Amino acid sequence: MSAAASAAAAPVRESxxxxxxxxxxxxxxxxxxxxxxAAEVPPERVDWHVAGxxxxxxxxxxxxxxxxxxxxxxxxxxxxxxxxxxxHRDPARFALLYRLLWRITHGEHGLMQVATDPDVLRVQAMxxxxxxxxxxxxxxVRFRCVEMPPRSAEGTGPDAPGPxxxxxxxxxxxxxxxxxxxxxxxxxxxxxxxxxxEASAHWDGHxxxxxxxxxxxxxxxEDAHEExxxxxxxxxxxxxxxKPAAMRAEMPVKYWKNLPEARDIPRLxxxxxxxxxxxxxxxxxxxxxxxxxxxxxxxxxxxxxxxEGMAPDLFSGTEDPAAALAALRAELERxxxxxxxxxxxxxxxFGEGPVGAPLLFVGEQPGDEEDIAGxxxxxxxxxxxxxxxxxxxITRADAYVTNAVKYFKxxxxxxxxxxxxxxxxxxxxxxxxxxxxxxxxxxRLIVSLGATAxxxxxxxxxxxxxxxxxxxxxxxxxxxxxxxxxxxxxxxPDPESKEREYARFVADLTAARREVA
Amino acid sequence: xxxxxxxEILADAAKYDASCASSGTEKRDSxxxxxxxxxxxxxxxxxxPDGRCISLLKVLLTNAxxxxxxxxxxxxxxxxxRARFTVRELVELVLHFYRRNYxxxxxxxxxxxxxxxxxxxxxxxxxxxxxxxxxxxxxIHLKTIPDASPELLARAGLHADRLSINIxxxxxxxxxxxxxxxxxxxxxxxxxxxxxxxxxxxxxKRTERRAAAPRFAPAGQSTQMIVGADxxxxxxxxxxxxxxxxxxxxxxxxxxxxxxxPDASSLLPPAPPPLxxxxxxxxxxxxxxxxxxxxxxxxxxxxxxxLDLGVDPKLAWALRHRDRFPVDVNRAPREMxxxxxxxxxxxxxxxxxxxxxxxxxxxxxxxxxxxxAKLLPFLVTADHHPRGGVLDRADLRTLVAPRSxxxxxxxxxxxxxx
Numbered sequence: 001m002s003a004a005a006s007a008a009a010a011p012v013r014e015s016x017x018x019x020x021x022x023x024x025x026x027x028x029x030x031x032x033x034x035x036x037x038a039a040e041v042p043p044e045r046v047d048w049h050v051a052g053x054x055x056x057x058x059x060x061x062x063x064x065x066x067x068x069x070x071x072x073x074x075x076x077x078x079x080x081x082x083x084x085x086x087x088h089r090d091p092a093r094f095a096l097l098y099r100l101l102w103r104i105t106h107g108e109h110g111l112m113q114v115a116t117d118p119d120v121l122r123v124q125a126m127x128x129x130x131x132x133x134x135x136x137x138x139x140x141v142r143f144r145c146v147e148m149p150p151r152s153a154e155g156t157g158p159d160a161p162g163p164x165x166x167x168x169x170x171x172x173x174x175x176x177x178x179x180x181x182x183x184x185x186x187x188x189x190x191x192x193x194x195x196x197x198e199a200s201a202h203w204d205g206h207x208x209x210x211x212x213x214x215x216x217x218x219x220x221x222e223d224a225h226e227e228x229x230x231x232x233x234x235x236x237x238x239x240x241x242x243k244p245a246a247m248r249a250e251m252p253v254k255y256w257k258n259l260p261e262a263r264d265i266p267r268l269x270x271x272x273x274x275x276x277x278x279x280x281x282x283x284x285x286x287x288x289x290x291x292x293x294x295x296x297x298x299x300x301x302x303x304x305x306x307x308e309g310m311a312p313d314l315f316s317g318t319e320d321p322a323a324a325l326a327a328l329r330a331e332l333e334r335x336x337x338x339x340x341x342x343x344x345x346x347x348x349x350f351g352e353g354p355v356g357a358p359l360l361f362v363g364e365q366p367g368d369e370e371d372i373a374g375x376x377x378x379x380x381x382x383x384x385x386x387x388x389x390x391x392x393x394i395t396r397a398d399a400y401v402t403n404a405v406k407y408f409k410x411x412x413x414x415x416x417x418x419x420x421x422x423x424x425x426x427x428x429x430x431x432x433x434x435x436x437x438x439x440x441x442x443x444r445l446i447v448s449l450g451a452t453a454x455x456x457x458x459x460x461x462x463x464x465x466x467x468x469x470x471x472x473x474x475x476x477x478x479x480x481x482x483x484x485x486x487x488x489x490x491x492x493p494d495p496e497s498k499e500r501e502y503a504r505f506v507a508d509l510t511a512a513r514r515e516v517a
Numbered sequence: 518x519x520x521x522x523x524x525e526i527l528a529d530a531a532k533y534d535a536s537c538a539s540s541g542t543e544k545r546d547s548x549x550x551x552x553x554x555x556x557x558x559x560x561x562x563x564x565x566p567d568g569r570c571i572s573l574l575k576v577l578l579t580n581a582x583x584x585x586x587x588x589x590x591x592x593x594x595x596x597x598x599r600a601r602f603t604v605r606e607l608v609e610l611v612l613h614f615y616r617r618n619y620x621x622x623x624x625x626x627x628x629x630x631x632x633x634x635x636x637x638x639x640x641x642x643x644x645x646x647x648x649x650x651x652x653x654x655x656x657i658h659l660k661t662i663p664d665a666s667p668e669l670l671a672r673a674g675l676h677a678d679r680l681s682i683n684i685x686x687x688x689x690x691x692x693x694x695x696x697x698x699x700x701x702x703x704x705x706x707x708x709x710x711x712x713x714x715x716x717x718x719x720x721x722k723r724t725e726r727r728a729a730a731p732r733f734a735p736a737g738q739s740t741q742m743i744v745g746a747d748x749x750x751x752x753x754x755x756x757x758x759x760x761x762x763x764x765x766x767x768x769x770x771x772x773x774x775x776x777x778x779p780d781a782s783s784l785l786p787p788a789p790p791p792l793x794x795x796x797x798x799x800x801x802x803x804x805x806x807x808x809x810x811x812x813x814x815x816x817x818x819x820x821x822x823x824l825d826l827g828v829d830p831k832l833a834w835a836l837r838h839r840d841r842f843p844v845d846v847n848r849a850p851r852e853m854x855x856x857x858x859x860x861x862x863x864x865x866x867x868x869x870x871x872x873x874x875x876x877x878x879x880x881x882x883x884x885x886x887x888x889x890a891k892l893l894p895f896l897v898t899a900d901h902h903p904r905g906g907v908l909d910r911a912d913l914r915t916l917v918a919p920r921s922x923x924x925x926x927x928x929x930x931x932x933x934x935x
Contacts, residue, residue: 114874115867116881139562143617165616185546186554190616225613231521232614235528236575237565240776240790246568250561261563269566276777284783287594343689344760346709347702371764372709412763414806 016041019051020094023198024087024174033098037072043102048094074104077112085126087174096123133172134179140255141167141183143192144223160204165192168219168258176201180208195219216258226260233261239272240279321355321440328436332406339426342407346371351402351437358516360400360443361385362434362453364485368417371408377401381487385449388486388502392509400441404456405430427456438478444516445471446478447509450485469508471515481515483508518600524610526600530580530591531626533778534683535741535771537561539572539621539656542678542736551652553615553622555678559656560621573624573658574614578602578639582628586685586696587782588746588775591628595780604639608646615655622656622678623647629662637665637673644676656736663700663707670707674714674733679768682707683741687757691747695784708765711738715766737768744798745791746775750822752812755801759812762805772798797824804830807862808855828918832858835895836917839908845897847876858917859891891917 018036020028036046082097090096100119104111114120143165150161165187176194180201183192193202195214202209247265256262329350349366352375361377369379377385386396405426410417434456438446448454455461458474464482471481484505492498540559547553561570577591579601585593602610607625614620625643629636640659647653659677661670673680682704686692689701711734718733740761744754758770774790801824804810808831818833819825825833835842835858844853846868854865864885868877876899883889894907894917907913 110874113870115871116875116877116884118884121884135558135560139560141618145617167618182554182556185548185556186618187552187616188547189550189552223617225617228521228524228610229614229617229619231525232528232574233563233565233571235525236532236571238532238567238569238776241567241569241774241792243568243792244566247564247566250568250570251564259563265566272566279777279779279781280788282779282781284781284785285596288596346705346764368764372713374706374709410763412759415763415766417763 015045015047017047017049018094019049021051023050023053023089024178026083026086029082029086029094029097033101034072036098037101037105043095043099046095046098048098049091072101072105074101075109075112078104081112081123081127084130085123087130087178088126089173090126093126096126130173130175134175134182136252136255137169137171137175137179138182140251140259141169141194142258142260143167144220145225146220160191162191165190166219167192167194168214168216169194169196170258171196172254174198177210180210184208230261230264234264234268237268239268239275242269242272244269321442325351325355325437325440328433328440332433338407339429341409344410344412345407347374348406349374349376349403349408350406351400351441352376353400353402353441354398355400355441357398357400357441358444359394359398359447359512360402360438360441360445361447361449362457363401363403363449364452364487365403365405365422366408367419367487368408368410371417376403380490381485384489385486388506389509391506392513394509394513400443402434402437404434404453406433422452424455427452431456431459435476444479445481445512447481447483447512449483450488453485454480454482469511481508481512483512520606520610523600523602523606524576526598527576527578527580527602530577530597530628531575531624533590533773533776534575534624534626534660535569535773536658536681536739536769537570537572537575537624538658538679538739538769540736541768542656545654547652547654551654552612553653553655555621555654555656562619562621572621573656574611574620574622575624576602576607576626578604578607578625578627578636578643579630580628581630584629584696584698586699587784588685588695588743588778590778590780592782594782597780604642604646607643608651611647611655612651612653615653620655622653622658624658624660626660627662633662633664634666634669637662637669641669641672641676644673648676658736661707661711663704667710670710671714671731671733674711674718675731677734679736679739680711680734681739681741682711684708684757684761684770685741685743686747687742687744687749687754688747691749695747705765708738708740708761708767712765737766739767739769739771741771741773743775744772744795746785751794751798751801751819751824752816752822754798755805755812755815758802759805770802772802793826794824797826797830801830809852810834828914829858831856832891832917836914839913842895842908843897843903844895846882847872847897847899857892857895859888859895888919891919 016036018032020032022028078100082100086093086097096119100111100123103119111117112120115124144167145163145165148161148164176196176199180194180203183194183201184203187203189205191204193200195218197215198213200211200214202211251259251262256265329348332350333348349370353360363377363381363385366376367379367381370376370382376382389396389399405422408417409420409422409426411420412418446457448457451461451464454464454467457478457480458472462482464484467482468484469482471479474480484501486505489498489501489505492501538559539555540557542555542557544557545553545555559572561572563571565571579599580591580597581599581601582589582591583593589595590597611620611623615622623643625640627636627640640662644657644659647657656679657677658679658681659673661673661680661682663682670680684704685696685699692699692701714730714733715737717730718735721730742754742757754772761767761770772795774792774795775785776790777788801815804815805812810831814834815824815830816822818830818837824830828836835856841853841856844857846854851865851869854860854868855862860868864887867885871877871881878899879889879893879901882892882896882898893901894903894913897903907916910916
């Protein structure tokens with residue numbers, strides 16, 4: 001075999017050593033990876049390491065000469081993940097990332113979506129560990145404040161006079177530089193330093209400077225506020241709910257040495273059972289002899305007994321209709337024989353409008369928005385009604401609006417409450433109150449909107465399609481003008497019928513107005 | 518009284534409020550002045566041995582109170598020592614703690630003193646000073662006094678990220694007997710009022726109308742229910758939550774297992790808190806909100822309105838609906854995979870994504886570190902089908918139920934008097 005032939009064959013087997021300038025330098029890694037891809041170097045032939053770390057171990061062949069950069073397209077998801085995972089302390093991270101890149105560019109373009117692939121799982125686990133470490137750093141860095149003495153030299157550097165906040169922290173991965181942004185956003189106006197074994201970060205209120213690693217002794221040994229903080233930590237702990245495993249899961253023991261409050265944990269845990277036993281044993285204590293009292297006597301908190309002196313007049317007498325309406329409303333609010341579903345509603349929604357209004361509109365029941373606001377006709381159907389009424393020449397403020405049923409009946413589903421139609425029993429329950437309300441307002445014409453209102457007024461189920469648009473007289477001698485409920489218009493599926501029915505509704509309201517003109 | 522003693526009393530008085538969340542608000546930072554930031558995700562700066570997170574400085578402004586709620590350590594007739602922060606003292610304390618990175622912000626509540634309006638005004642003043650005089654951009658959660666004036670509530674919402682009103686007890690009757698001064702319907706009306714303003718402010722932000730409604734509690738509202746202080750069963754507790762979520766757009770309902778307090782009222786028996794029950798309620802709450810379970814389905818997994826304490830509510834449901842299983846991990850729709858005990862929403866999404874590329878085998882599930890013993894009786898994979906009859910076995914429950922240390926230790930224990 002000629003020398004030339006063996007020299008040509010050997011490099012194929014030999015591994016290539018790649019030295020990166022920093023432990024989490026994703027740009028350098030990308031640049032090298034692009035070159036390796038261009039030279040079609042398979043992942044198993046590359047040895048990655050950080051320059052200066054363990055020299056001699058990676059004495060592989062020099063990297064291939066820089067070629068014209070190939071353009072490689074990879075999923076965004078891979079790059080996002082690589083940028084985070086490269087901060088992991090595992091020396092194999094560079095090789096893992098290159099292997100993933102190789103597979104993605106060699107026939108497995110959708111690889112990152114295969115959550116069950118061992119390489120994908122591993123890089124995701126790495127990124128997750130790095131994110132967790134960063135999150136714990138945001139949480140567990142504890143600054144100690146040192147007051148820098150005034151000196152002759154002025155300036156804004158780290159030694160400038162005034163308070164300076166210094167923390168010692170031991171991250172698990174190479175995250176310090178990447179996480180300085182968080183602390184700058186949070187403490188932009190303070191001067192601070194975070195010291196770690198590997199590197200340090202210093203912010204003077206304007207610029208960030210990265211420095212070399214340090215030791216715990218370079219950070220201040222104490223801070224006057226730590227005692228207050230520890231007092232808070234001890235006091236907010238509830239000894240009756242000891243769950244130390246939950247605590248350790250979220251605040252792993254490895255962080256404790258740099259958390260001032262963690263010094264109190266052993267004692268808090270040791271004392272907890274005794275404290276609880278004492279509470280239980282002591283049992284109830286007699287009330288304090290000197291009770292806390294209101295300075296100014298507040299309004300009576302229990303509702304006044306409206307029924308007293310009120311009940312006999314509630315359904316008779318119209319001398320002062322406004323006062324009688326208020327009494328009727330109060331009565332409805334305090335009754336304890338309401339249909340049981342009403343307890344799920346927020347509040348009573350009573351009628352609204354001037355006493356003596358010529359037109360009184362009766363709807364079905366309050367909806368979600370009415371229930372929240374405590375006012376009738378303010379939801380989507382109410383807004384549609386107002387628009388139609390104004391178009392029909394009815395001044396909305398001159399009309400009285402109310403509902404046949406005074407509470408919102410619904411079925412909760414997720415984030416919404418679905419309207420439930422009131423049944424015959426609900427309508428019958430509120431009927432006497434509705435009739436009294438009408439009597440006190442004294443309208444010239446009642447417009448019933450929808451089937452429920454019509455049933456409440458007439459006492460029997462009637463088909464609106466047969467009676468709408470003409471005044472009818474109820475057995476009780478009320479003049480009622482039936483039409484549809486505006487929510488019917490909202491439910492129509494196609495714009496064409498929506499428009500037609502809306503026009504018909506406005507025509508009905510116009511006819512009703514003419515009846516009282 | 519020195520500041521440290523005050524802090525001890527007023528933190529001790531606040532610890533029965535479970536919430537400490539600092540999430541879900543707008544993004545802010547201090548690069549253009551002020552102090553602090555919020556970035557969406559909450560941060561827990563420490564954990565106490567009760568397993569709870571410390572995110573906010575959670576204190577009362579004062580623990581003096583004219584109300585006499587039997588379950589509360591601060592009730593008027595309690596013998597606890599009383600203290601009160603001055604507004605300035607508390608503002609300074611928040612800033613000192615925040616600069617040292619101990620906290621995300623403040624959760625301020627108070628006993629009712631003088632009048633609801635006076636109390637609310639003091640609470641709002643702390644928030645106003647922090648925001649306006651100190652440019653504080655951290656998180657503020659204010660407890661809202663239901664009877665306070667609308668104008669004070671508007672100011673509270675202007676400064677706070679989150680507002681909350683505690684519903685306290687799931688049933689009206691419970692409130693009447695244990696918290697006679699509290700007004701259940703009034704609490705719900707106040708929540709409705711908050712929803713109205715939160716919706717308006719959100720809508721204004723979305724549409725950028727010119728006459729926009731002012732900022733109002735961008736992180737929404739939450740509430741807390743005490744569990745185990747009155748006789749309400751889990752069905753009543755969860756039914757109340759369902760109504761609260763649907764009606765008032767609450768971000769969270771917190772369940773707080775009634776905890777014995779140092780100075781207990783004779784109306785409540787001193788007993789260890791039902792921690793496992795609280796845990797199951799949170800699991801059920803999660804299923805209701807993110808897994809499309811209905812309340813009826815969740816209760817069907819238990820007995821007599823109570824959840825099964827022995828297994829989680831999803832497994833309890835599955836054990837009683839075995840005819841729906843096994844489910845094929847390579848074919849089933851998302852909503853059915855979400856019903857499989859041991860599969861969470863994130864895992865389901867990863868499986869859905871992975872199965873488009875290759876068929877999923879049992880070893881893949883193992884690699885995802887899923888609880889195979891719990892899963893496999895309910896699941897079909899490319900290489901696994903539950904052995905014939907495993908779903909019909911009477912002892913399936915013992916095969917799949919976890920033997921968790923927490924479940925064993927948190928189970929209610931009978932107290933014996935000496």
